Every structure is written in structure tokens, then in C-alpha cells.
Amino acid sequence: MNRNPFGAALAALLASAALTGTSLAEFGGNAGLLPAGSELGDEAYDRPLEVFRSEHGGGRKSYLVNLGDVAFSSPLTLGGAARQAGISCNTCHINATTNPRLYIPGLSSRSGTFDTTGHLFNPKADNGVLDPLTIPSLRGAHLLAPYGHDGRTLSLADFVRNVIVNEFAGPEPSQEMLSAIVAYIEDVDFAPNRRIGPGGKLMGQLTDAERRGAALFHKPFPHDPGLSCAGCHVPSGAFVDHRQHDVGSGGLFKTPTLLDANFNAPYFHDGRYTTYAQVVSHFDRIFYLGLSALDRQDLVAYLQAIGDADQALVPDTIEAHILEISDFMSVLDTALPDHSVSIAAVTLDTVDREVRELTEQFPEQKNSAVTGGSQERVRARGALKELVLSLREIESATRNGRFVEATAGLVRSRAILAAARPLLEAAESWSLFNRQIHDAHFAAVRRLNQNAFDPASAPRQRYDAD
Amino acid sequence: MLCFCGITATASAGPLAASSLDSAAAAFKPYLLEQIARCLSATKIMRERIGAQDLAGAQRAWLDARGGWEGSEVITNEFFADLDRKIDAWPDAEKGFHAIEARLFGAHDVKALAAAEELLNNLEDFATQLRATKLTAQGLLNGSTKLAYEIGENKAEGGESPFSGNSLAELRDNIASIAAAYNYVFAPTVRKKNAAFAKTFIKDLEQMHALVSVPTLQELDQARLRMLSEDLANDLAMLGPAVGLEKPGLGN
Numbered sequence: 001m002n003r004n005p006f007g008a009a010l011a012a013l014l015a016s017a018a019l020t021g022t023s024l025a026e027f028g029g030n031a032g033l034l035p036a037g038s039e040l041g042d043e044a045y046d047r048p049l050e051v052f053r054s055e056h057g058g059g060r061k062s063y064l065v066n067l068g069d070v071a072f073s074s075p076l077t078l079g080g081a082a083r084q085a086g087i088s089c090n091t092c093h094i095n096a097t098t099n100p101r102l103y104i105p106g107l108s109s110r111s112g113t114f115d116t117t118g119h120l121f122n123p124k125a126d127n128g129v130l131d132p133l134t135i136p137s138l139r140g141a142h143l144l145a146p147y148g149h150d151g152r153t154l155s156l157a158d159f160v161r162n163v164i165v166n167e168f169a170g171p172e173p174s175q176e177m178l179s180a181i182v183a184y185i186e187d188v189d190f191a192p193n194r195r196i197g198p199g200g201k202l203m204g205q206l207t208d209a210e211r212r213g214a215a216l217f218h219k220p221f222p223h224d225p226g227l228s229c230a231g232c233h234v235p236s237g238a239f240v241d242h243r244q245h246d247v248g249s250g251g252l253f254k255t256p257t258l259l260d261a262n263f264n265a266p267y268f269h270d271g272r273y274t275t276y277a278q279v280v281s282h283f284d285r286i287f288y289l290g291l292s293a294l295d296r297q298d299l300v301a302y303l304q305a306i307g308d309a310d311q312a313l314v315p316d317t318i319e320a321h322i323l324e325i326s327d328f329m330s331v332l333d334t335a336l337p338d339h340s341v342s343i344a345a346v347t348l349d350t351v352d353r354e355v356r357e358l359t360e361q362f363p364e365q366k367n368s369a370v371t372g373g374s375q376e377r378v379r380a381r382g383a384l385k386e387l388v389l390s391l392r393e394i395e396s397a398t399r400n401g402r403f404v405e406a407t408a409g410l411v412r413s414r415a416i417l418a419a420a421r422p423l424l425e426a427a428e429s430w431s432l433f434n435r436q437i438h439d440a441h442f443a444a445v446r447r448l449n450q451n452a453f454d455p456a457s458a459p460r461q462r463y464d465a466d
Numbered sequence: 467m468l469c470f471c472g473i474t475a476t477a478s479a480g481p482l483a484a485s486s487l488d489s490a491a492a493a494f495k496p497y498l499l500e501q502i503a504r505c506l507s508a509t510k511i512m513r514e515r516i517g518a519q520d521l522a523g524a525q526r527a528w529l530d531a532r533g534g535w536e537g538s539e540v541i542t543n544e545f546f547a548d549l550d551r552k553i554d555a556w557p558d559a560e561k562g563f564h565a566i567e568a569r570l571f572g573a574h575d576v577k578a579l580a581a582a583e584e585l586l587n588n589l590e591d592f593a594t595q596l597r598a599t600k601l602t603a604q605g606l607l608n609g610s611t612k613l614a615y616e617i618g619e620n621k622a623e624g625g626e627s628p629f630s631g632n633s634l635a636e637l638r639d640n641i642a643s644i645a646a647a648y649n650y651v652f653a654p655t656v657r658k659k660n661a662a663f664a665k666t667f668i669k670d671l672e673q674m675h676a677l678v679s680v681p682t683l684q685e686l687d688q689a690r691l692r693m694l695s696e697d698l699a700n701d702l703a704m705l706g707p708a709v710g711l712e713k714p715g716l717g718n
Binding site for chain 2: 033034038076083084085086087349352356364365366367368369374377378379380381382383385386388389392393395396441444445447448449450451452453454456457
């Protein structure tokens with residue numbers, strides 16, 4: 001045996017690793033990039049249905065929409081601390097909706113809220129106050145101008161740019177990238193609700209409560225006959241009036257849509273209410289509506305019918321992931337011939353992340369919460385890792401201006417993805433796509449975290465903890 | 467991305483080369499036994515410190531034990547998947563390093579005696595099995611490639627050992643483990659076939675090591691680490707056919 005098998009440089013590397021490996025420098029604490037106790041909603045089994053206007057009537061999403069989806073899903077778009085923490089627009093706005101589970105200590109007052117003027121992502125924007133806002137769903141955004149809870153911005157492009165550059169201290173987006181993000185957001189439609197007919201009229205077999213609630217919704221307020229619920233939440237106009245109002249919640253805020261609203265709690269700009277009943281009581285109190293208990297129940301029944309959807313959530317599936325990866329990769333069909341290095345880079349980075357995320361749906365062998373299917377999982381994970389490595393080759397070729405090689409690499413990557421599909425399907429029963437496995441895995445995570453719980457250093461009480 | 471120009475899966479790289487590589491793999495075993503011995507020794511101390519209700523001592527020993535374990539990770543999953551599942555189980559509140567980590571570093575208590583004893587038994591089994599196992603070059607290439615890939619995994623939630631904040635140190639140990647496997651087993655053959663590649667490979671490892679030589683995980687450039695880890699995994703994937711081995715398997 002060679003007693004000194006290492007070169008001097010490597011020997012130094014190994015020696016330094018041996019020393020630092022047992023260092024106490026990081027001793028004692030969660031060294032994560034987000035504050036301890038952060039929740040990003042990873043546990044959700046279902047994900048919001050994504051309906052694209054461009055696909056109505058058999059159409060397909062454009063290059064610009066797909067590029068926008070890529071940018072929306074990329075931490076590179078937000079840059080800085082978000083990039084480090086792997087946070088993208090999609091983290092808060094899952095499939096361009098909301099994220100009711102998101103909670104970041106120091107930036108959230110309750111799940112589903114986030115302080116855009118906090119210290120973590122842009123210290124320059126820190127106003128020194130915990131004043132989080134609810135994370136709005138972006139479904140139907142093309143109908144919902146102006147933008148921002150206070151409706152301060154008329155243009156969606158200006159609003160998106162402000163989020164990136166000022167709220168997250170991210171890099172100035174190119175005009176193409178900004179247009180793409182706007183195109184993507186504007187393409188996402190409300191989840192269909194077959195009970196809403198032309199002019200926003202509630203259709204079908206109405207219950208008595210819904211019928212009475214609809215009438216109350218349109219009835220002028222007793223002390224100000226110029227006002228009514230429907231006066232601001234205009235049924236024929238996506239239940240908005242594009243204006244700001246003071247409804248006794250601490251300032252002027254724009255009228256939020258009621259469409260899809262069943263899935264967008266908590267309510268009001270600061271998320272102070274978790275139920276429609278609380279919202280109705282607020283208006284009853286502030287506008288002296290004099291509602292009876294039955295009236296309030298009827299209004300809630302109407303709001304629930306309007307805010308509902310035929311299907312708002314769908315189970316996460318292998319097919320959905322493959323479709324998304326394929327859509328993202330389709331951006332390269334334009335970017336590579338155009339020699340668009342920056343667009344190819346962000347696309348490849350996003351696909352890489354998506355594939356890595358899909359890989360984690362197939363628990364590794366040392367995941368003791370999952371039994372069975374070990375070899376199937378190994379094969380599925382191996383196939384997806386092979387795809388990631390093929391993407392890295394494309395990225396390398398693109399970065400070095402070898403576009404012909406990159407294009408050939410794209411063909412190869414698509415072949416790897418196609419070959420992976422049956423392996424993923426074979427492992428599905430032992431993956432997190434199986435609800436039982438999903439629940440067992442996250443129950444194990446929770447148990448581990450419970451064992452790591454130290455009451456002495458527990459975060460302060462959350463408003464929604466009970 | 468490393469340039470592998472000049473090295474191809476040639477006729478000269480056949481069974482003979484593989485056999486010579488297997489001899490080199492056997493010569494690598496003492497290095498690994500040393501890592502596991504270090505891990506075992508520290509785990510014994512940890513169990514003893516837990517028994518003595520000495521939290522700080524147990525924490526220190528846990529960190530020492532992890533150094534030895536992560537330093538041998540090129541073989542843990544590839545050769546000993548069953549024991550890896552017990553020793554390094556995740557997520558598991560009952561057994562393995564991370565169950566103990568959660569108690570010692572998260573809850574700041576020492577309610578982990580049973581888990582420490584079980585871990586010790588499993589590590590002793592591991593050492594016994596390692597002594598009896600014939601290490602192959604193909605297995606070491608598989609293990610190195612999987613580990614190179616794993617280094618690039620998302621650390622946003624604190625990495626592999628989030629409760630102790632030890633993930634960064636573990637990355638360094640992982641890189642050292644890949645470097646050691648490469649140098650013991652593959653470097654002599656690669657140097658003969660393509661000296662330029664050999665130099666570049668070491669340079670890349672050093673780049674990766676430099677990247678993880680930041681004081682905290684928050685300062686680690688995640689995107690760059692992922693890129694370097696995938697480049698390294700790609701190079702190792704190409705190295706296989708070039709030295710007469712199969713392309714490494716990536717699943718774990």
C-alpha cells in the first residue's frame with residue numbers, strides 16, 4: 001500500500017476536513033437558511049388545480065407563458081436571500097394561488113401571511129414592524145387590477161417588478177422575463193365553478209339560505225342606501241369594482257374578488273378573520289346592517305356558493321410533475337436556437353430543481369418510515385438523477401456557447417425523461433404520491449421534530465396555533 | 467465541468483484494469499476502518515456521557531462520531547444499505563444518529579440512552595461487516611458518484627443534520643471521503659491515462675472544498691454547490707467506462 005497516496009494539495013484538503021469535521025463552530029442550533037419553525041407547506045398532499053386560459057378550447061400555452069412559469073418557479077428570479085433559501089414566487093403562490101400553510105417566524109403572524117417589509121429578504125425595506133399581509137391568490141388576476149392589497153399599482157408588470165426588486169432585493173428582471181411572468185399570471189384562470197352563470201348569477205338548485213343570502217347581498221345598506229355588498233363586489237365583474245374602500249380595517253384597501261374565496265382564507269388584508277361568519281359580522285358591525293343571526297348564516301351560505309369551485313385541489317401525481325417538467329423544457333426549444341444563454345440558464349436551473357423535487361417523492365432507502373419497494377425506489381431515484389446530470393451537461397454546453405451540443409443534449413434529456421416514466425410508475429406505490437406513504441413519512445418527520453422540541457426556546461405563540 | 471478529452475472507454479481499459487482497481491479498492495479499506503473506528507469510539511463516549519446526564523459531553527461526542535460516519539459515506543449506502551437505514555435513518559424519532567441529534571441538540575436533553583446503545587450495536591455490526599466485505603472499485607465509484615450528487619441537495623432547511631447545525635462540517639467530510647476514494651482507488655489509473663484530467667479532478671474537489679469552507683450554512687452558495695456537485699458526479703459517471711468499469715448507478 002502506498003503510505004502517502006495523496007498529493008500535497010489534497011492532503012491539506014483532507015487534513016483540513018478532518019479538523020473542521022469535528023469543529024464546534026456551528027454547535028447547537030438549526031443552521032437552516034430560514035428561521036427555525038418555518039413552514040413552507042411541503043406536507044400538502046394535494047396541490048391547487050392550475051387552469052390556463054390559453055388551454056380553453058384545445059389551445060396550448062405559448063412560449064412566453066411557459067417561460068413565465070419557469071421564472072415564477074425559479075429562486076433566481078427573486079435573488080438574494082430567497083435564492084439562497086430556495087424560495088420562488090411559487091413558494092408563496094403555489095400554482096399562482098395562495099399558500100395557506102406558509103409560516104415564517106418573524107415574518108408571519110399566522111399561517112398564510114407574510115410581511116413583505118421584514119428584515120429577512122430585503123433589510124432595506126424593513127420597516128421595523130411585524131405587519132404581514134395575506135398571500136393573495138393570483139387566479140383571475142387579469143380581471144383584478146389594480147394590484148396590491150391597497151390597490152396602489154395599476155399595472156401588473158409594475159407590481160411584479162416591485163415585488164422582485166424592492167420587496168426581495170432581487171435582480172432587475174429583463175423586459176422579456178417581466179413580460180413572461182405577467183403572461184403566465186394573466187393566463188391562470190379561476191377554478192371553474194359551474195354554479196356561477198352569466199353576470200355572476202348563482203345558478204342551479206339554490207338552497208333557501210343561498211337564495212335569501214343572494215337577496216341580502218344585493219340589498220342596499222339600511223343607513224346608506226347607496227351601498228350594498230354587490231355594489232363593490234360586482235357580480236358581473238368578477239365580484240370586484242377595481243376600487244379601494246375603507247371598511248373599518250385600518251385604511252383603504254381594494255375590493256377582493258369573492259371567486260375562489262373559499263380557498264383563500266384567512267380574510268382581509270392582514271388575515272384577521274378565518275371564516276366568512278367573522279367577515280360578515282365585521283360588516284354588520286361597521287355598517288350597522290342590523291343583520292339577524294339567520295341573515296348572517298344566509299350571507300355565509302351565499303358567499304360559500306360563490307367562492308366554491310368544482311375542483312380546487314388535485315392530488316399531486318407523477319403525470320403532473322412530468323407535464324410541468326416537459327413544459328419547462330419546451331422553453332429550451334426556443335432559447336437554444338436563439339442562443340439565449342440567460343434564459344436557458346434559468347430554465348435549466350428550474351428544471352433541475354423540479355426534477356430533484358420529484359426525486360424526493362421517492363423516499364431513499366434509509367427512510368425508515370417507508371418499507372417495501374426498495375429496489376423500485378432506487379431505480380426511480382437513479383433515473384431522475386441521471387436526468388439531472390444530463391441537464392447539467394446541457395447547461396455546461398450552453399454556458400460555453402456549444403449550442404449544437406446543447407440541442408443534442410436536450411434530445412437526450414427528453415429520452416431519459418421518457419425512459420424514467422415507467423420506472424417512476426413502478427415505484428409509485430412506495431412513493432409520496434401514495435397517500436398512506438405520504439402520511440407515514442410526514443408523521444415520522446413530525447415525531448422527529450417533536451422529539452427535538454425544547455419548550456425553553458419555543459417560538460412565541462402563533463395566532464392560529466389553536 | 468471537467469474535460470475528459472482523451473479518456474474514452476477503450477479496449478485497453480478492460481477486466482485487467484478492473485482487477486487492478488479492485489486491488490486498489492481493497493487497499494482503501496484501512497482508511498475506511500479508521501473512519502469507522504473513530505465513529506465507534508466517539509459513539510461509546512456519547513453513550514457513556516448520555517448515561518452520565520452530561521449533555522455538553524454527549525453533544526461533543528455526537529459531533530465527533532458524525533465526522534467518522536460522514537467520512538466513510540462513499541460506502542455506507544452502496545455496500546451496507548440495511549445498516550445505513552438503521553444508523554443514519556431519516557426521518558426517524560427512535561433510532562439512529564438523527565433521533566439522538568434531535569434530543570441532544572433540539573430538545574437539549576439526554577433522553578437517548580436506548581437509541582445510543584442501539585446505534586453502538588449497529589456500528590459494531592457495521593465495522594464487523596466492513597472487515598468481511600470485499601470492496602470493489604465499481605461499488606466505490608457508485609458510492610462516490612451518489613455522494614457527489616447528494617452534496618448538491620437543498621440545504622435550505624438545515625441540511626442533513628439540522629438540529630446540530632453540523633451539516634456544513636458533514637459536507638466537508640463527504641468531500642474528503644470522495645477525495646480519499648478517488649486517490650486510493652482511481653487516481654493511479656487515471657493519471658496514467660490522462661494526467662490532465664487527474665489534475666483537473668483534484669482542482670475541482672478543491673474548488674468544492676473551498677466553497678464549503680465558509681463559516682455558516684447561510685453563507686454557502688447553494689446554487690454553485692449544486693452545480694459543482696453535479697459536475698463532479700458527471701465526471702465520475704464518465705470515469706467508469708474510461709477505466710474499464712460500468713457507468714455508476716445513481717439510485718439510493
